[in-house]
Amino acid sequence: MQDFDLIIAGAGIVGTSAALMARMEGMSVLLCDGETPGSGTVSGSACTIATYANVPINSPSIFAALPTLLTSADSPLTFNWKYGLQNPRWMLSFLRNCRSAKVEEIAANLGRLLAKADESIDALTAESGAEDLFVQNDCLYIWSTKAGFDAARAGNEMRKKAGVTFDELTEEEVRTLEPAIQGPVHGGLQYKGARHVLDPQALTLRYHARYLALGGAWAQSSMTQVQPDATGVTVTLADGTQVRGKRCVIAAGAHSTRIRGTGAERLPLGVERGYNILYPQSSALTSRPVGWAEAGFYATPMAQGLRIAGTVEIASLYAPFNSRNTDYLHRKSKEMFAPLGAPDKPWLGYRPTMPDALPVIGFSPTSDNVILAFGHQHIGLTLGPLTGRIVADLALGKKPNIDIAAFSPKRF
Numbered sequence: 102m103q104d105f106d107l108i109i110a111g112a113g114i115v116g117t118s119a120a121l122m123a124r125m126e127g128m129s130v131l132l133c134d135g136e137t138p139g140s141g142t143v144s145g146s147a148c149t150i151a152t153y154a155n156v157p158i159n160s161p162s163i164f165a166a167l168p169t170l171l172t173s174a175d176s177p178l179t180f181n182w183k184y185g186l187q188n189p190r191w192m193l194s195f196l197r198n199c200r201s202a203k204v205e206e207i208a209a210n211l212g213r214l215l216a217k218a219d220e221s222i223d224a225l226t227a228e229s230g231a232e233d234l235f236v237q238n239d240c241l242y243i244w245s246t247k248a249g250f251d252a253a254r255a256g257n258e259m260r261k262k263a264g265v266t267f268d269e270l271t272e273e274e275v276r277t278l279e280p281a282i283q284g285p286v287h288g289g290l291q292y293k294g295a296r297h298v299l300d301p302q303a304l305t306l307r308y309h310a311r312y313l314a315l316g317g318a319w320a321q322s323s324m325t326q327v328q329p330d331a332t333g334v335t336v337t338l339a340d341g342t343q344v345r346g347k348r349c350v351i352a353a354g355a356h357s358t359r360i361r362g363t364g365a366e367r368l369p370l371g372v373e374r375g376y377n378i379l380y381p382q383s384s385a386l387t388s389r390p391v392g393w394a395e396a397g398f399y400a401t402p403m404a405q406g407l408r409i410a411g412t413v414e415i416a417s418l419y420a421p422f423n424s425r426n427t428d429y430l431h432r433k434s435k436e437m438f439a440p441l442g443a444p445d446k447p448w449l450g451y452r453p454t455m456p457d458a459l460p461v462i463g464f465s466p467t468s469d470n471v472i473l474a475f476g477h478q479h480i481g482l483t484l485g486p487l488t489g490r491i492v493a494d495l496a497l498g499k500k501p502n503i504d505i506a507a508f509s510p511k512r513f
């Protein structure tokens with residue numbers, strides 16, 4: 102049986118970053134995934150390096166806004182009641198984490214992580230020669246109504262407290278920056294210096310290629326079971342192979358709690374399903390990602406066209422594709438811009454979300470030979486490389502350069 106320092110489940114942005122970071126440190130690493138690297142949720146993300154996005158969707162205003170959000174046909178939020186009733190632990194914990202003091206605490210903790218995200222992204226990008234996949238041209242949030250703009254003020258204060266800088270824009274300034282916007286605009290925020298990625302799967306594949314070039318091992322098979330013991334772990338893959346490692350890492354995004362024996366099975370991991378559509382001919386329509394706050398999506402100019410990505414659907418991982426969400430994105434993008442033709446490639450992905458919106462990064466509650474790294478909700482593309490750095494440090498027995506107590510898997 103082959104022996105590795107580290108065996109990693111999941112070649113998404115989190116697992117691939119961890120594999121490359123660990124390999125750069127000279128560890129012997131096996132990365133496994135039944136699918137092509139980067140083809141999971143990260144592939145259809147809105148492409149933003151959202152270091153400014155420390156405000157969770159948990160919010161005290163949710164109690165007042167929920168009835169409208171859930172019943173309006175024109176809402177970015179959909180909720181499957183049957184699924185909700187079957188998962189009361191996640192739902193109740195989510196609502197408990199909507200209290201003001203809790204939201205402030207969450208925003209501060211996410212802010213600390215996000216403030217360190219760039220240095221790890223830069224390290225992996227330089228290592229893998231992926232600079233060409235990044236565009237630095239700011240990011241814009243817009244609000245179409247005064248009520249929406251005013252309601253966002255509390256969140257903006259939490260951003261400022263976390264050290265996020267932005268300029269407040271008038272309607273005229275928004276339209277000057279992005280003349281293609283034809284829908285109503287009350288005002289906006291400009292995150293100066295923000296970056297976005299032209300193709301998140303290509304970025305993950307670039308990290309993966311560098312990992313292989315450094316001698317990292319790769320198995321295109323998913324992990325089904327982990328058996329930790331006093332000296333390490335025995336890992337079983339779907340093809341029946343058994344592999345021995347000193348430690349393993351569970352970085353399988355929304356699927357992380359389905360690998361048996363890791364201790365993650367006990368954690369309340371939820372899923373926020375999100376959708377995107379693509380207008381292949383319209384990549385030059387905006388010059389930067391534009392997030393329409395009330396409508397809950399970004400319009401991002403990326404390699405394959407203008408991607409309209411967002412919405413939150415609370416439903417089972419296994420529920421069928423719900424075209425209500427892609428119809429919504431198509432309708433709202435026509436409101437935001439002129440009609441853009443028929444959308445292409447409707448896509449569904451699974452944001453892995455803990456009820457307190459904080460990722461799980463640290464040793465499993467059941468074994469120090471298992472490291473858990475998932476739950477990055479709306480900001481996993483941004484936090485993947487930093488999480489990889491932390492995972493590599495933990496595997497090396499080093500203290501990470503950021504306090505990770507708030508992200509401990511043992512907090513539940």
Ligand SMILES: Cc1cc2nc3c(=O)[nH]c(=O)nc-3n(C[C@H](O)[C@H](O)[C@H](O)COP(=O)(O)OP(=O)(O)OC[C@H]3O[C@@H](n4cnc5c(N)ncnc54)[C@H](O)[C@@H]3O)c2cc1C
Pocket residue numbers: 110111112113114115116133134135136137138139140141142143144145146147148149150151322323324325352353354355356357360374375376377410411412450451452453474475476477478479480481482483484485
């Ligand atoms: C519509 C939308 C827009 C988004 N926009 C942004 C954005 O602009 N910026 C941002 O930072 N984030 C964004 N996100 C969030 C981001 O995409 C996720 O947080 C991120 O993809 C999580 O990364 P991951 O590596 O944990 O999971 P994934 O990307 O889902 O990767 C998990 C991998 O694990 C594999 N896997 C599953 N089970 C197993 C198993 N048993 N064994 C081995 N491997 C397994 C899967 O095949 C997959 O390859 C967005 C998400 C959505 C849905």
